[in-house]
Amino acid sequence: MLIPxxxxxxxxxxxxxxxxxxxxxxxIGTAKxxxxxxxxxxxxxxxxxxxxxxxxxxxxxxKYNKDxxxxxxxxxxEDKTIVGFSHTHFSGTGHSDLGDFLIMPTIGxxxxxxxxxxxxxxxxxxxxxxxxxxxxxxxxxxLLEDHNIKAELTATTRVGMxxxxxxxxDQAHIxxxxxxGIYNYDKxxxxxxxxxxxxxxxxxxxxxxxxxxxxxxxxxxxxxxxIKGYGQATPEKxxxxxxxxxxxxxxxxxxxxxxxLKLYFDFDTNENEKIKIKFxxxxxxxxxxxxxxxxxxxxxxxxxxxxxxxxxxxKELNKIQVQTIQKEDMVNFYTAMYxxxxxxxxxxxxxxxxxxxDGNVHQATTFQNYTSFSLWDTYRAxxxxxxxxxxxxxxxxxxxxxxxxxxxxxxxxxIWSHYGNENWCMIGYHSVSVIADAIVKGNTxxxxxxxxxxxxxxxxxxxxxxxxxxxxxGYVPEDKNGSSVSKTxxxxxxxxxxxxxxxxxxKEEIYNEFSKRxxxxxxxxxxxxxxxxxxxxxxxxxxxxxxxxTHGQGFIEGNSWNYSLYVPQDPAEMIKMMNGKDAFTRRLDxxxxxxxxxxxxxxxxxITKEGIIGNYVHGNEPSxxxxxxxxxxxxxxxxxxxxxxILKRMYKxxxxxxxxxxxxxQMSAWYIFSSLGFYPVAPxxxxxxxxxxxxxxxxxxxENGKTFEVATVNxxxxxxxxxKVLLNGKLLTSPTIKHSDIVNGGKITxxxxxxxxxxxxx
Numbered sequence: 016m017l018i019p020x021x022x023x024x025x026x027x028x029x030x031x032x033x034x035x036x037x038x039x040x041x042x043i044g045t046a047k048x049x050x051x052x053x054x055x056x057x058x059x060x061x062x063x064x065x066x067x068x069x070x071x072x073x074x075x076x077x078k079y080n081k082d083x084x085x086x087x088x089x090x091x092x093e094d095k096t097i098v099g100f101s102h103t104h105f106s107g108t109g110h111s112d113l114g115d116f117l118i119m120p121t122i123g124x125x126x127x128x129x130x131x132x133x134x135x136x137x138x139x140x141x142x143x144x145x146x147x148x149x150x151x152x153x154x155x156x157x158l159l160e161d162h163n164i165k166a167e168l169t170a171t172t173r174v175g176m177x178x179x180x181x182x183x184x185d186q187a188h189i190x191x192x193x194x195x196g197i198y199n200y201d202k203x204x205x206x207x208x209x210x211x212x213x214x215x216x217x218x219x220x221x222x223x224x225x226x227x228x229x230x231x232x233x234x235x236x237x238x239x240x241x242i243k244g245y246g247q248a249t250p251e252k253x254x255x256x257x258x259x260x261x262x263x264x265x266x267x268x269x270x271x272x273x274x275x276l277k278l279y280f281d282f283d284t285n286e287n288e289k290i291k292i293k294f295x296x297x298x299x300x301x302x303x304x305x306x307x308x309x310x311x312x313x314x315x316x317x318x319x320x321x322x323x324x325x326x327x328x329x330k331e332l333n334k335i336q337v338q339t340i341q342k343e344d345m346v347n348f349y350t351a352m353y354x355x356x357x358x359x360x361x362x363x364x365x366x367x368x369x370x371x372x373d374g375n376v377h378q379a380t381t382f383q384n385y386t387s388f389s390l391w392d393t394y395r396a397x398x399x400x401x402x403x404x405x406x407x408x409x410x411x412x413x414x415x416x417x418x419x420x421x422x423x424x425x426x427x428x429x430i431w432s433h434y435g436n437e438n439w440c441m442i443g444y445h446s447v448s449v450i451a452d453a454i455v456k457g458n459t460x461x462x463x464x465x466x467x468x469x470x471x472x473x474x475x476x477x478x479x480x481x482x483x484x485x486x487x488x489g490y491v492p493e494d495k496n497g498s499s500v501s502k503t504x505x506x507x508x509x510x511x512x513x514x515x516x517x518x519x520x521x522k523e524e525i526y527n528e529f530s531k532r533x534x535x536x537x538x539x540x541x542x543x544x545x546x547x548x549x550x551x552x553x554x555x556x557x558x559x560x561x562x563x564x565t566h567g568q569g570f571i572e573g574n575s576w577n578y579s580l581y582v583p584q585d586p587a588e589m590i591k592m593m594n595g596k597d598a599f600t601r602r603l604d605x606x607x608x609x610x611x612x613x614x615x616x617x618x619x620x621x622i623t624k625e626g627i628i629g630n631y632v633h634g635n636e637p638s639x640x641x642x643x644x645x646x647x648x649x650x651x652x653x654x655x656x657x658x659x660x661i662l663k664r665m666y667k668x669x670x671x672x673x674x675x676x677x678x679x680x681q682m683s684a685w686y687i688f689s690s691l692g693f694y695p696v697a698p699x700x701x702x703x704x705x706x707x708x709x710x711x712x713x714x715x716x717x718e719n720g721k722t723f724e725v726a727t728v729n730x731x732x733x734x735x736x737x738x739k740v741l742l743n744g745k746l747l748t749s750p751t752i753k754h755s756d757i758v759n760g761g762k763i764t765x766x767x768x769x770x771x772x773x774x775x776x777x
Contacts, residue, residue, distance in 0.1 A: 032333045033336060035336075035352075036332065038345045038348070038349035038350070039152050039346075040350050041053045041353065042092065043669065043670065043672040044354070045090055047625060048634070048676055049677055050088045050105075051673070052089060052104045052106060054066060054090075057324050057328065058357075059172075059357070059359065060173075061360055062173055062294075062295075063170075063360075064100060067090060068097055069091065069094055071083040071086050083198060086111070087105065087107075087109065087110060088107070089101065089104055089114050092671070096132050096141060096143065097159065098129045099195065100168060101195065101197075103115040103296070105433075106680070107673075107680065107683075108676060111197045112223075114195060115296070116193065117190075117191070118191055118192075119140070120164045120179040121139050121187075121189075122182065122184040122187050123184070125186070125279055126138050127247075127248040139190050141164075151325070153169055154169050154324075163182045166179055169317060170324060172311060173297070173304075173307040173361070174308050176312060177291060178289055179291075180287055183285055184283070187290075189292070191209075191217075191236070191280070193277065193278070194276070204222070204274050205223060205274065207221050208271070209247075209272075210269060210271075211269040212269075214242055215239075216238075216305075217236040218305065220233040220234065227434050230434045232296055232298065234296050235304035236294050237292065237294075238291070238292055239291035242280045243283060244266070245267060246267060247271050248276075249265065293308050295307040298363065298369045298370045299369060303366070307365050328353070331352075335352065337710045338712040339711055340711055343668050344690075346668050347667070347668065347686065354683040357680060358387050358679045359386060359679075361385060370435045372435055372437065375422075377418065379418070385408075385412045385415045387434075388415075388446070390429060391442065391445055393678070394448040394698060395639050398453075399452055399684075399688075402456050403754075404715065404718075406460075407718060410458060410460030413449060413453055413466065416428050416450070417466060429446050442480060443509055444470075444473045446470070447470035447474065448512045450466045451470065451698070452698040454516040455516060455519050455699055455700065455701055464520070471529075474510060481499065481502050484496060484552075490538040493569045498571040500539050500568075500578060501570045503535060503536065506535065507534070507582075508533070508582070510535070511533035511584035514526050514532075516699070536582050540579075542592075544562070546562045546576070546579045547575055547581075562579070563575075572635045580603075583640050583697040586696070596649050600645070600649065607630075607642075608629050609630045631661075634682075640694070642658055643658075646705065646776070652736060652737070652771035652772060653771075655706060655735055655737055656735045656771075658706040659735040661689070662686065662689055665682075688703075689706055692705060692708030694706060701753045703752050705747075705752065707765075712726055717757075721758065721760030723756075723758075723761055727765045727766075728767060731767070736767065737766065738767070739766045739775065740765055740766070743763075
């Protein structure tokens with residue numbers, strides 16, 4: 016008899032919150048290329064209070080520093096020193112910004128430069144050990160060994176709370192470095208301003224020009240103990256000193272301004288005395304930051320804030336209650352849930368005000384405004400996951416996208432946006448996928464007619480990334496616009512998604528127009544080679560072509576092998592186009608078994624060996640649906656053991672437990688869906704494709720009050736194949752369930768076996 020490690024019985028399945036925080040390990044993904052951070056935050060929180068282990072300049076003397084890619088989240092597990100604790104971070108991204116308002120406590124001689132990793136004693140940074148480090152949802156602590164100071168962090172939505180336990184000293188300092196940041200571009204800081212309101216309250220802002228072209232974050236910083244003195248580093252030339260230079264701002268002057276401020280605040284401390292800081296941020300004003308602080312943390316009870324924030328996490332994690340055979344799988348599952356709920360992040364003050372794409376202050380009255388949309392990644396599984404377990408938030412996210420659209424001079428939905436900026440990162444216009452998926456699945460807490468119009472207009476902006484050619488020719492020519500095949504394929508999928516939304520809303524003309532555009536993937540398929548291939552403006556295929564190469568071949572973050580399988584909107588037609596089911600099965604088999612020579616990994620940060628199985632690239636998103644394509648062949652059973660292999664190989668406990676960037680929760684959402692036994696191959700459809708569940712049992716506690724149960728019979732690490740599936744007691748004859756099957760409540764039962772049922776679903 017198999018005894019699950021974690022059991023849920025009777026009424027406890029739905030009526031009692033389980034202690035699931037214990038299974039979350041925020042350290043997972045902090046090593047290698049996971050790009051996650053270990054610090055304190057709440058679900059979808061504006062503040063992500065986390066340690067920085069280094070700050071690498073984006074470029075030195077105009078030359079790009081390759082090591083900067085390691086620090087997208089500011090933290091690398093292999094590092095031995097901590098520079099400080101900043102308040103804003105992206106989770107798992109392949110690019111970065113943020114790292115605002117770095118704070119570091121020190122004692123002894125005042126040093127206002129960070130020093131170096133090899134010689135931390137030359138600055139304010141400190142050596143630390145993982146032995147004294149602790150990371151939990153909404154809590155992080157570590158001993159700063161050079162200063163013998165215990166640092167503890169917790170957070171609410173808009174406020175970070177610090178607690179530093181000092182030794183006895185008459186030279187205790189808290190440093191606020193406004194020059195520090197993640198991805199330090201040359202002259203990234205445009206301007207910084209700090210105002211000492213009184214002996215416990217500091218306000219100010221930081222304006223930057225980095226990945227986001229213009230970004231201003233305001234703050235209010237409150238100390239639990241009055242400061243005895245304060246000042247700043249020796250001002251550089253551009254520090255404002257007042258008319259005729261009458262004021263010396265270096266010490267105890269209440270207003271400080273300049274492009275690069277580094278401040279210090281002095282204290283006397285007794286042995287084991289705790290100095291606490293409340294640090295609130297705002298996209299609008301220092302007044303807004305102060306109001307956020309008063310609304311979210313009204314006292315100095317650190318333990319209360321930690322407890323209440325962890326209770327918020329526990330409530331969110333209990334939206335899916337699972338049992339697994341191994342504890343390791345519980346940790347992986349709930350850490351994936353944790354990572355999936357880190358973003359997008361709330362972007363507005365407690366009164367609903369936020370700074371929009373147009374630079375003006377706007378008021379969100381009927382929705383909660385969100386930012387940080389990494390849509391090229393998250394449209395695939397994260398937003399479909401939200402449609403199941405976070406439908407209200409997902410509707411608010413779409414309302415946020417529509418606000419972005421209203422404020423856009425281009426009249427476009429977001430591509431990759433954060434903090435009132437459009438970064439134009441990656442390809443496609445995948446906001447339309449998120450919107451269409453919500454419309455088709457009936458999660459419509461937004462103006463659906465306006466949303467459909469926004470998707471149509473976004474898909475018709477001619478000067479956006481090759482769209483002029485795509486609309487005129489039915490493909491993007493490689494000699495006119497790079498990454499042309501990837502763009503053509505992704506535009507075609509997005510167009511299909513628009514068509515599905517139009518069909519749902521009864522807009523026949525739009526449905527017909529975009530259904531036709533959705534077939535444009537055929538225009539870049541070369542039947543002679545059997546691959547998607549870059550086509551030139553004159554209609555011929557590019558002569559130089561290597562389907563395994565990722566560079567200069569018409570693709571982005573993948574090769575032709577990967578992207579030739581990217582037709583999620585119509586796998587049956589794609590398979591027919593590629594010589595039928597048997598030939599396509601052999602193609603998939605080869606994808607997972609082939610060997611890629613080392614030359615294909617040279618000079619690339621996009622694909623790492625850790626994220627690859629054969630030529631299946633799990634560390635990059637274009638392949639995430641691929642294993643489920645076996646369900647459209649005569650061998651759907653071949654998907655099952657491979658899904659379980661990916662789950663075990665790409666997701667592990669430990670800092671290096673992610674096989675690639677988590678990409679703001681997309682990697683984690685893949686794990687959640689696949690562990691539960693189904694996956695949204697084509698968002699914009701109500702269908703989920705079945706696989707092989709890893710969990711022993713799962714209960715969805717849905718927002719509509721209903722529950723959906725995933726049950727398994729004979730589950731084990733060896734029984735990776737599915738012999739049959741019952742939905743509400745009825746045998747399934749196709750590898751598909753619908754969104755409505757889940758949200759209406761019910762039960763799906765997978766019967767597991769060590770041997771494949773080669774006739775399943777046939």
